[in-house]
Amino acid sequence: MSVFRNSFVGRLIYHASKHRFPSYPEEKPDYVLPAKYAADDKPPACQLTEENSFNSLDDVEKQEGRARSIGSNGAPIFVDYDGPNDPENPYNWPLYKKVLFIAGIGFLTISVYMGSAIYTPGIENLMNDLQITRVKATLPLTMFVIGYGLGPMVFSPMSENAVFGRTSIYIVTVFTFFILQIAQCFGPATRSIASMTVIRFLSGVFASPALGTGGASASDVVTAPYMPVGIIAWSIAAVCGPTLGPLVGAALVNGTGGSWLWTFRFMMIMSGASFVIFGFFLPESLGAAILRRKAQRLRKLTGNDNIVAEGEYANRSLTVRQVAVQTLWRPIEITLFEPVILFINLYIALIYSLIYLWFEAFPIVYVGTYHFTVVELGVSYVSVTLGIFIGSAIYIGYIYFAYTKKLLQGRENEVVPEVFLPPAIVGSVVMPIGIAIFGWSASPNTHWIGSLIGAMVFGMGGFVVIQSLFNYMAMSFPRYIASVFGGNALFRSVMAGCFPLFGPPLYNNLKIKDYPVGLGSTIVVAICLCMIAIPVVFYILGSRIRATSRYAGS
Template sequence: MSDFIRDSFGGRLIYHLSRHKYFRYPEEEEDYIIPEKYLVDTKSDIQCLPKEELDGDDASASLSSSSSISGKTVIPEDKYNNYIFVEWDGDEDPEDPRNWNLFKKGFFIFEVAFLTTSVYMASAVYTPGLQQLQDELSVGRVVGTLGVFTFVLGYGIGPILWSPISENAAVGRSSIYALTLLVFVILQIPTALVDNIAGFCILRFLGGFFASPCLATGGASVGEVTKYWNFPLSLALWSIGAVCGPSLGPFFGAILSVKAGWRWSFWFIMIVSGFSLAMLTFFLPETYAPTLLARKAKRLRAKTGNNRITTMGLLENEERTVHQIMIEALWRPIEVTILEPVVLLIDIYIAMVYSVLYLFFEVLPIYFVEVRGFTTIELGLTYLAIIIGVLVAVSIYLPIIHHQFTKPILNNETVYPEVFIPIAIGGGCLFASGLFIFGWSATTYTHWIGPLFGVAITTAGTFLMFQTLFNYMGASFKLEYLASVFASNDLVRSTIASVFPIFGAALFNNLKIDKFPVAWGSSVLGFIGTAMIAIPVLFYINGPKLRARSKYAK
């Protein structure tokens, strides 16, 4: 695990402050044998492909893809044959995160999942104590829910900045995670102490903004340590934290609001995310291949004195101004959203699913507290139905995806991204049916367990759609663009979902009928969910054609 500490944000800080005395790399040791390819000084010794094999966009795509994914640099002979490009030392290079052992990969995925859970809990953690906040800050219910709106909006906008920056070879993932999490932890202090609603909403927006990197980039980080055929498994393990986090927030918030008051919800978030910060600062290594290779190139330059040693990431930074880099980075997620029909349609679908998840934070108190008379802590327990639904879905999803995706790839069979779509269609059916079950079983006279079954079925469908559609995007687009693709998804789904808690209570209250207080409100959502099943059906029929038109697709 020493390499985890060495490549972490804290380890890198110590490395630079000690002038490379501590946490040295193999290339800096005196007994390091420099590979011959980094010592040559003739153009003929550099691996090139014929010019006619690399033209226009295909050339840049091949360069980017090869340098960041496989480590095998493909160099057009005209422009770049004056350089020696750093690669991984073979397919089994231990410095390549994809070659870590199972324990290291598992620990890394746990770290990213725990980080995701710790910040996701903050989204709705104070909602069980909403009445206390209303009384103390002298605001109504709708204004009180603005804290959820601004937080979700913040972590929808944040990845548009953070994810593309993390795709720059000079920055990488780990430093973004550590620095933004540090600001998030600090922001919990004034949030817990604020005495007016305007300041509360501003602090919540800033908290969401700085909490956002892992919500979009976490999936990309998981992909960087996982062999292609195991990516769905790794993404599912990370997503357990992503989906369960918003549900654990109200659970702990209910207990804290009763025992200590609503402000303690934010002290709790500070403690949990502070622990995550301490762990990640020293045990979350960098995994972005262009960043790792760029650092290796700089060490080899220092060792050999040969400034021709480089990577595509370093060259891109050297050939462009900071302004050009920022414009390209910030524009890419927006471009992907607007110009990629696959991404746009999935973003809209996931946004609808995500919005329903946040509506549960409004409808569960309406039914279980106002209609059934549950206490605040009992209300908090109802949110565990969301987690149960997710865990059941995981137990079904993993064996299926292993059989349909992992095994065929290991058997050298061709697998297309559409393999995920039937599960997404099934998830869409569960999602819609769960909403109908929830709405029409939530009566004033039947047992309260019925609507919780509906919640569990809805969230099981939610998880299956999240997983399969994210995997569909992951299998459809080049790995180096995945952070931007996921950032696009996070922007659309969070921006749309952020407004749903504001009108959620009105939706259900205005459509309630005697004995069925939330039936028609849930049914409206169920009808929308049923209609949107057409989106994965479209991908299943026309997916190859849509991908063929994309410059970011594999």
């Protein structure tokens, strides 16, 4: 019931039933009101009756107006959870609830990344059906990726505001994505590359909240010692998605006789099911939003207008325009004017770009050289996924001893954000090694297993680098984690969306006998080697750079 009560559908029913169902602890007859919330003429124990219940959403809006005027009638009384063990606090959720919540956010994330490249196995049939070139056929992929890079610049900072919270943004956008998939499957987009490209761009925008806010949602429900593990669980989905998309797409195209439309229909079914399931069972996790709603109930219960949540109090002196400017400008400001964020975003964006660029070499190697079928080609991408799981196991072991164990022992002074960077330095060296193995072992004279081992090694190094830098940013800027991840999503998505456009020419123009992707992979290796300097510099100078920041720290 607590999950449903804080879900999107639960909130709708709550307002429609005039706050009778599902009820909250503050609205039950046996609720004992803490003394600090009681009005002067009310005892600590209060009973909620028909007269002091909400009658409509207008009552909520009136309360918000009274909350904005706090200060003239007395000092604000800030709402908090009812003790350290309050079950409404996401940190106190039972373990199974946290696992299911993070799994749900991970599913939304992996669905988006799968949706970006899921239609690529049917791209030849798409080119034939619409009579277009490969570059034009790749545009829907590029625009989808750019769309889910732009979306978090709006949705991520919105999700940090107590008025919106996280869940409502997830559900409204996934419903909009579902509607767009219907148009993608049955509208003009099935006959026009221009219509398909526009719809794919809009789909990317509305599919984006999980990408920019997923890490923040995971950190909402896990305490500080275990925060990296929560972000790891979400990041596995974020990194595995691009590798699973071609596999699922290949199975769909092969199983439907070459129909590329079924890749979009699969996304329509998945997003529709997600809307229904998560609409009922994805609870709100943002503490500021939970306490804001509690403050509304307590004001109605007590008649004490000085009761307010910190999120309301922060907004009370701001106009709608000021809130909008702050919401839209913050991720841009953090991204452009924080050196730590700017260079880490460039590095992570480069890794994602190389993944999308490098994936263009897989058909050249496994279809052109080893004569794999479409499904076998899709399976080859799983080698990267395997490397990701191996890398995550190694990384979790390191994090436990370098971070979690020290916090549990009360040695907080020994834990600084730079503790996450040594694995990033190691991973940044491993990553180009994997690409080199892949590029120079892919030959008609060698077995295909060698190149897959190289792909697996790349997956290990790439995941460790990305995960380390995500955690470094999260610990450096904990108050604005959603805005930080939103800006990161923009960088990595816009860059990664453009790289597939010139991937095939890169490899084909540098093809040499017996080594079709050797020289092209060498260029990618050279870029990776140059970028090793980024985690090294931040490991040495990171604390000094963060000391000059207005956003860093708690």
